[in-house]
Amino acid sequence: MIRVSSLFLMAAILFSQCTSPYTSKKNLVAQEAEEVLTVSKEASYSMLSRQCYTCHNPDFPSESRIAPSIAEIKKTYLEHFQDKEEFIKQMVQFVNAPTIEKGKMPEAINQYNLMPVLGFSEKDVAHIAAFLYEASDDVSTWKVGDGQEENITMDPVEVGRQMALSTKSQLGSNLMGAIKSKGTEGALTFCNVAAMPLTDSMSQVHQAVITRVSDKPRNPDNQANETELAHIAYFKAQVSKGQKVVPIVEEQEGQVHFYMPIMTNNMCLQCHGEINTQIQPTTIARLDELYPEDKARGYGPDQVRGIWSIAWQQKTE
Numbered sequence: 201m202i203r204v205s206s207l208f209l210m211a212a213i214l215f216s217q218c219t220s221p222y223t224s225k226k227n228l229v230a231q232e233a234e235e236v237l238t239v240s241k242e243a244s245y246s247m248l249s250r251q252c253y254t255c256h257n258p259d260f261p262s263e264s265r266i267a268p269s270i271a272e273i274k275k276t277y278l279e280h281f282q283d284k285e286e287f288i289k290q291m292v293q294f295v296n297a298p299t300i301e302k303g304k305m306p307e308a309i310n311q312y313n314l315m316p317v318l319g320f321s322e323k324d325v326a327h328i329a330a331f332l333y334e335a336s337d338d339v340s341t342w343k344v345g346d347g348q349e350e351n352i353t354m355d356p357v358e359v360g361r362q363m364a365l366s367t368k369s370q371l372g373s374n375l376m377g378a379i380k381s382k383g384t385e386g387a388l389t390f391c392n393v394a395a396m397p398l399t400d401s402m403s404q405v406h407q408a409v410i411t412r413v414s415d416k417p418r419n420p421d422n423q424a425n426e427t428e429l430a431h432i433a434y435f436k437a438q439v440s441k442g443q444k445v446v447p448i449v450e451e452q453e454g455q456v457h458f459y460m461p462i463m464t465n466n467m468c469l470q471c472h473g474e475i476n477t478q479i480q481p482t483t484i485a486r487l488d489e490l491y492p493e494d495k496a497r498g499y500g501p502d503q504v505r506g507i508w509s510i511a512w513q514q515k516t517e
């Protein structure tokens with residue numbers, strides 16, 4: 201039986217995506233710092249584990265880490281910010297819009313790449329930061345509540361979205377770097393998602409299969425299957441009606457499948473746009489050589505180029 205994710209999850213993701221990280225930051229932070237006191241430790245721990253543990257789980261073995269453990273982050277932030285309000289403010293500001301300049305963990309940025317923008321609500325992050333500030337150094341004492349908290353299963357929409365966005369951010373930064381240093385033509389060989397180390401470690405941690413597929417693929421290996429084609433058609437219809445596109449989650453006997461559209465922007469058109477006007481002749485020549493069956497041309501901005509199709513086994517214990 202296929203269960204499309206509940207309205208609650210949809211609302212959660214819609215809400216998190218609608219939250220603008222840039223609105224009246226100062227007031228919000230101050231206001232939230234006060235409000236934090238009224239939220240229970242249980243609720244804060246639950247937010248932390250559901251929203252941040254995909255990447256920061258302190259129990260992950262070090263060889264398959266994709267980000268520093270939350271315990272390391274807490275320690276580093278405490279070293280920099282002894283004052284509680286400052287600790288919360290700095291963490292909220294970083295998570296809202298991570299930059300290398302703001303980062304306090306340059307080795308982690310080097311090793312794992314900058315944390316992607318994940319669109320968390322400022323309020324949730326402020327609660328999480330307050331919890332971390334107060335928490336003991338021993339992470340095994342963090343699990344609070346009546347034991348039910350032990351069984352927190354991460355929201356599959358959130359897990360899928362995080363995997364898609366972090367792969368995208370890694371792919372995007374590598375692609376931009378390659379275009380800068382090698383030009384469009386030279387960058388062509390870099391646009392292969394299968395080579396992504398993040399995809400690999402995400403896959404290891406979540407035993408997930410992360411793919412990018414399309415109805416008009418460049419690489420025939422990325423051809424969408426029947427189910428994926430149906431979801432692409434649905435996303436396209438949503439976009440053409442000007443409706444907000446929300447990821448689709450299907451669950452079947454513990455197997456979760458997540459689908460999220462991949463939209464074009466102007467940057468993509470130098471490789472996926474109109475022939476000769478947007479894709480330069482030298483690039484076309486190289487594309488013809490590498491991808492004789494290339495269908496991924498003629499796109500405009502803000503169109504559905506394909507989807508993230510991500511599958512994993514929901515942990516039950």
Ligand code: HEC
Nearest residue numbers: 251252254255267303304305308309312313314315362366
């Ligand atoms: C999809 C993966 C992912 C998720 C989910 C995630 N992070 Fe991160 N985060 C990273 C990575 C990678 C780094 C290390 C690189 C860096 O510092 O930017 C990081 C670093 C950080 C840092 C240290 C930044 C610095 O360098 O000063 C903080 C603080 C942080 N994360 C907070 C959070 C919080 C709070 C959440 C949950 C609300 C969260 N993260 C969820 C990937 C993630």
Ligand code: HEC
Nearest residue numbers: 387388391392412414417418419422463464468471496506
């Ligand atoms: C430098 C050229 C270049 C740019 C810029 C580029 N792509 Fe690609 N894209 C490619 C190549 C080459 C492939 C085939 C990769 C492979 O062999 O798996 C590809 C494949 C894809 C695929 C997988 C499906 C398929 O067609 O094989 C998607 C989805 C995709 N690109 C989306 C985008 C989006 C969205 C952007 C802009 C944000 C973008 N690309 C920018 C060159 C580019």
